[in-house]
Each structure stands twice: as structure tokens, then as C-alpha cells.
Ligand SMILES: Nc1ncnc2c1ncn2[C@@H]1O[C@H](COP(=O)(O)OP(=O)(O)OP(=O)(O)O)[C@@H](O)[C@H]1O
């Protein structure tokens with residue numbers, strides 16, 4: 001393996017796995033840090049963690065363990081994959097994990113760039129935009145776990161780390177890889193936030209990152225890396241999975257709520273009420289029986305608008321609410337896969353982490369793209385196909401599209 005990725009959540013991991021795979025690098029996604037050395041033909045390995053919202057020390061320890069494993073597989077460069085909306089709190093974890101990985105890898109300056117222009121995330125003058133909105137006006141200010149209320153990435157990062165923060169402005173980025181590289185060289189002992197507003201910027205940043213031991217970014221940061229290792233773009237093979245299917249949505253993002261609303265019009269659906277889960281009024285068995293008897297892939301969702309999320313968090317506490325919903329989705333996914341469900345479409349990063357753990361997947365093969373940032377995935381050694389959708393990714397018809405791509409590849 002040449003390139004290793006430490007990803008702070010599961011949908012983020014499959015997002016960057018798709019980028020690397022489409023750019024021509026045979027890529028495998030691992031669920032957690034594998035216990036042994038893997039001997040296969042993968043050139044890039046993506047270790048999926050669930051560290052975005054855990055305590056800093058835990059995130060650092062897990063990320064270092066993933067990094068050490070990737071180094072032991074032969075990787076010469078590590079990407080710390082973070083969210084394209086920079087999801088984190090003032091305590092971390094992006095700054096502390098980047099600092100710890102840099103120390104382990106002997107790096108004195110680290111590129112930080114969450115940009116993913118294909119999905120509307122652009123960094124300009126150190127500020128993160130989602131489409132034509134600053135991050136803090138994009139809906140991300142209401143995120144249940146990591147509300148993003150400051151669009152200046154330099155300032156957000158500075159609150160998380162004692163490292164100095166530098167900035168490469170777009171004027172430099174537009175002059176190309178050599179100009180970017182020499183700007184970074186002058187920024188020793190710094191995390192360097194780099195502007196990027198389009199694909200060409202990210203290719204140039206990727207070229208400038210050649211030989212760096214560590215880069216931190218969204219999946220866009222990986223667009224230009226495979227060519228440093230001699231790879232060129234190619235399409236993915238896919239043998240579909242045609243059995244029973246279900247859509248599970250725990251994401252409360254603006255995009256997911258739109259997708260839920262639309263899919264509810266064409267398929268049977270069940271809403272999960274948080275109080276029923278916390279107060280143990282929900283029967284898993286009944287939910288499983290209802291799901292498998294549907295002719296059209298049903299939707300089971302807890303997705304709710306910001307005021308309902310706030311009300312449940314006030315009633316039960318943030319951690320208790322999330323934990324209750326995630327445990328339910330994990331148990332439900334496990335029970336459904338045991339009763340022969342072969343396609344599971346999941347919305348939400350934390351929710352995806354729960355589902356992947358629930359079905360006890362250890363490796364994921366990367367298939368074709370469903371939408372920007374979302375590949376079809378196949379669980380290693382099992383007839384189970386998954387789509388793990390980041391909250392704000394995908395068009396209004398994402399769920400129909402995902403079910404179709406998982407079945408036929410298109
Ligand atoms: N009705 C609800 N009330 C309170 N919390 C909820 C509710 N429904 C889901 N949650 C919690 O909100 C969190 C949603 O996070 P998740 O990462 O799954 O989605 P997302 O943030 O939209 O996706 P991403 O991280 O990919 O952007 C989960 O922890 C989930 O358990």
C-alpha cells in the first residue's frame with residue numbers, strides 16, 4: 001500500500017475511497033484498525049474511524065493506531081480525512097489529531113483544506129462556503145453534534161490547537177503547484193489552511209503535496225494525490241445485489257430531510273420517535289417483520305427538523321438521544337442483514353458508523369459512484385451492499401438512485 005487514509009467517520013471514509021478509486025488507485029476501506037497485516041492488491045487503504053465527536057484523547061489514540069497500521073502496510077503518505085464542512089467543536093478533534101499525526105510522521109507543516117467543490121464546499125480567504133452561503137449560514141449551524149457557527153477555518157482551527165495557523169490565499173493557489181509548495185515551505189511549525197474553489201485548485205494542491213507525509217482535508221484533497229504515485233483515472237467494476245432492501249436515515253441535515261420527504265411519497269415509511277427509543281417502547285422484532293414484508297424498499301427514519309432535535313436533546317440530553325438512535329439503527333441493521341436483506345442505504349455519518357458496526361463489516365470494496373462523494377460498497381465476503389451517504393450529499397432522488405446503483409451498477 002502506498003497511500004493511507006485515517007478517516008474520522010464512515011461516510012467520509014467512503015467519500016475519499018471513491019475519489020481515490022476513480023483516480024485510478026485500487027482502494028479498500030477498512031472498518032476500524034485491522035488487527036493483522038493485509039496482503040492484497042490495494043494501493044490505497046482507508047481506515048474508517050468514528051472519532052469526529054469522541055473525546056480528544058480517544059480520537060488521538062485511535063488515529064495514531066490507524067496511522068501506525070497504515071505505515072506498517074507500506075504507506076508513505078497519510079491523509080487525515082475530515083468533513084468538508086469541517087465538523088468539529090472548539091475542543092477538537094481536527095487540530096489535536098492533525099498535531100499528533102504530524103508529530104508521529106515528523107512533519108513540521110501540514111496542509112489543511114476541507115474544500116470539495118463538486119459538492120459546493122469551497123475555501124476562499126480562509127472562509128468555508130457551502131454553495132453561495134458561508135458555513136455558519138448553510139444549515140450546519142444547527143448540526144445536532146457539531147454546530148458550525150464560525151466560517152473562518154483559520155479561527156476554528158486556532159481554537160483547537162497550540163500550533164500557529166498560516167494561510168495560502170487563492171492568488172497563490174491559482175499560480176500552481178510550485179507556488180503553493182514554496183509558500184508552504186515558508187510556514188514551518190504551522191497548519192496551513194489553503195484556499196481552493198475548483199477542481200483545478202485541488203489538482204494543483206495535490207501536486208504540491210507530493211512527498212509530504214501528512215495532509216488534512218476533505219475528499220477533494222485526494223483528487224491530485226494518485227497521480228503523484230503514477231495512477232490515472234479508471235472506472236469501477238460492480239456485480240450488483242438484487243435482494244431485499246431498506247433505507248435507514250438518522251441524518252437531520254437539510255438535504256437528507258428533503259430526500260426523506262420525497263422518498264416517503266413513493267415508498268412505505270416508519271418514523272422513529274426518540275422518546276419511544278429512549279423509553280424502550282419500540283419493538284425491534286416488529287420493525288424487522290414490518291420491513292421485510294414490504295414490496296418496495298421501505299424507509300425507516302429518525303430525521304427531524306432542528307426544533308424537534310433541540311426538544312429531544314433538552315428532554316433526554318444530547319449524548320443519550322444520539323446513542324439511543326444509533327444503537328437502534330445498529331441493532332436494526334444487524335437483524336435485517338440476518339434476515340436476508342441485501343441492500344442497505346444509510347443517511348448520516350454517525351448513523352452509517354452505527355450500521356456498519358451493527359452488520360459487523362470489517363472490509364468494504366469500493367464500487368461505482370451513486371452521487372458525488374458516495375460510492376456503492378460491498379461488505380467483504382458477504383452478499384450485502386451498502387450506500388453510506390453523508391448528511392448533506394446527494395440530490396433529491398438519492399434514495400431511489402442508490403437502490404438502483406446497488407442493484408445494477410447504474
Ligand atoms: N430525531 C432526533 N433527535 C435527536 N437526535 C437525532 C435525531 N435523529 C437522529 N439524531 C442523531 O443526530 C445525529 C445525526 O448525525 P449523522 O452523522 O448520522 O447525520 P449527519 O450529521 O447529517 O451526517 P454527516 O455527519 O455525514 O454530515 C446522530 O447521532 C443521530 O443519532
Ligand SMILES: O=C(O)[C@@H](O)C(=O)CO
Pocket residue numbers: 009011012013015016082083084085116218219349373390391
Ligand atoms: O467530507 C464530507 O462532507 C463527507 O465525506 C463527510 O465526512 C460527512 O460526514
